[in-house]
Amino acid sequence: MPKQRFRRSHPKPxxxxxxxxxxxxxxLVLLVIFxxxxxxxxxxVDVELPQxxxxxxxxxxxxxxxxxxxxxxxxxxxxxGADSKEPLALVAVVEQVARxxxxxxxxxxxxxxxxxxxxxxxxxxxSELQNAGITQVGLISRPPENP
Numbered sequence: 001m002p003k004q005r006f007r008r009s010h011p012k013p014x015x016x017x018x019x020x021x022x023x024x025x026x027x028l029v030l031l032v033i034f035x036x037x038x039x040x041x042x043x044x045v046d047v048e049l050p051q052x053x054x055x056x057x058x059x060x061x062x063x064x065x066x067x068x069x070x071x072x073x074x075x076x077x078x079x080x081g082a083d084s085k086e087p088l089a090l091v092a093v094v095e096q097v098a099r100x101x102x103x104x105x106x107x108x109x110x111x112x113x114x115x116x117x118x119x120x121x122x123x124x125x126x127s128e129l130q131n132a133g134i135t136q137v138g139l140i141s142r143p144p145e146n147p
Contacts, residue, residue: 053143053144063106063107063108064080064107065107065108065109065110065138066078066079066080066097066100066101066107066108066109066110067079067080067110067111067112067140068093068097068109068110068111068112068125068129069111069112069113070111070112070113070114070117070121070122070125071087071114071117072114072116072117074117074118074121075087076088076089076090076093076125077093078093078096078097079112080100090124090125090128091128093125094128094129094131094132095132097109097129097132097134098132098133098134101133101134108136108138109129109134109136109137109138110137110138110139110140111125111126111129111137111138111139111140112140113125113139122139
């Protein structure tokens with residue numbers, strides 16, 4: 001009987017590819033989630049800001065400011081967290097801002113006053129904030145549409 005020779009087959013080298021399709025799926029899902037949630041995070045109280053030409057305030061992008069809003073009807077809002085849509089009394093707003101500033105003195109405080117509200121209302125707000133120990137307050141405006 002003739003001797004059979006078995007051929008020794010060489011093993012195939014492993015394929016060194018990374019399957020990126022699952023990563024692409026995850027990235028697309030995250031993109032959709034961020035596209036949906038980003039506008040929700042930037043919503044606030046509906047205030048028609050005055051239009052002025054001014055230099056922007058230099059602020060640290062890592063520190064989210066406390067924004068006190070004053071709408072056209074003279075209602076005060078503290079824009080932080082989920083309760084920013086609830087109007088507060090002036091005393092409550094000032095107490096909360098002062099408490100937060102005691103915990104973190106580096107947090108900037110900004111005022112968004114509606115252009116239709118009386119100037120005196122904004123001055124009263126700023127005076128109450130100053131009496132509570134907040135000496136630096138920024139005013140938020142928007143640039144003119146036709147410079």
